[in-house]
Amino acid sequence: MKALTRLIFVDDNNEKFFGEGPYRLLRGVEQTGSLRATAMEMGMSYTKALKLITNAEKELGFKFTTRVVGGKCGGGSCLTDEGKAWLDKYEKFREACLEENKRLYHEYFGE
């Protein structure tokens, strides 16, 4: 057996606005340049994906994605610098938590 950790970001009303779903969607946009294609690959409707991202942007106060015509993305969506920086921070935070919780798991349930 082992213990898994799920991290959820909530607003002041305890409403979830960020977690692995939005994270994976945004990393997908970064790789593919398309929120629609990423959502489809995750088995999520484009409408729901857009709602998740918009909701997170509203809470955090900045845009994660920007629409581009041509350029390095060849059209579609790109991550903003601010969005990318936040994702990197989230990733580091998550990794630190997972590592720490794993250590605690062994301390308490050591096998």
Next chain:
Amino acid sequence: MKALTRLIFVDDNNEKFFGEGPYRLLRGVEQTGSLRATAMEMGMSYTKALKLITNAEKELGFKFTTRVVGGKCGGGSCLTDEGKAWLDKYEKFREACLEENKRLYHEYFGE
């Protein structure tokens, strides 16, 4: 905003077998002596509650509850000593994780 942590125990096939649901059910049994009453209070069917507990017992290899007739519970269900000890350990582990993750949250997203 803040980050919440959810801990999930999984077996070797990554199937969940313990988390806040079973934990609350068992603490309820400890207090009320009745799995049925606890499940009802949590808005869960007795069948589902029993399945969750049986499943956790199967994975962990010991019984959480024992049926008693009369005695200190006045009939109904009681926690076993082994079950109680495991719940206490789970609780301490969970608290340690939450505290550590809170500290890391402030480190990464300090406000």
